[in-house]
Amino acid sequence: MIKGLIFDLDGVITDTAEYHYLAWKSLAKKLDINIDREFNEQLKGISRMESLELILEHGNKADAYTDEEKEELATLKNDEYKEYIKEITPNDLLPGVHELLHQAKERGIGMALASASKNGPEIMKRLEIEDLFDGVVDPATLKAGKPDPEIFIRGAELLGLSVDECIGLEDAEAGIESINKAGMFSVGVGSKEAMAEADYAVESTADLSLDTIIKKALEGKKSN
């Protein structure tokens, strides 16, 4: 039986993955580092500080800043990101997501959020979806972020379910790895290449159907 859905937020529920990219690109530019969308795939799903470290490494500046300066750089990025998310309204749910969340709720399926973002609760509030969720994993309490399975295991625990009763939804390679390692059925949203390890993948949230993902999960892993 599938009784729970564990959602990533950025890039699955709303298009904030794009805002993260724009804010990182702008910070990187200030540091004379160029990042593109292909590089950005690695930043999806991982924490703010881990993202900064990867960008600095990419620009051969891994040792150029003290920890304090890195904190300041991460804050600068977050300040720009927060400007973007100020504008979020319920209309910014990705295609099909409103229907998916409401259909799952009507059927009594539990829902939890497993996002690495410290801005997650504010975004959920702006999208007016917080009441649909039964739990939100606080990323500040994790021992290890994605691709470690902890966040999805914690999501299932919040719902009082076992991992095989849940489906995890992600747009990040690190996120799919996290779900798979948790032993949960993984649903990927994104390009075939990025979502190669997902048990079932769609190109867009518009293609997500509750019946289909449940059917795929019941058929078992790697059956798509």
Ligand code: BG6
């Ligand atoms: C993840 C995003 O959901 O949250 C990452 O995919 C981001 O790109 C991470 O770095 C942390 O987000 P925040 O909002 O805490 O900086």
Ligand code: MG
């Ligand atoms: Mg994401």
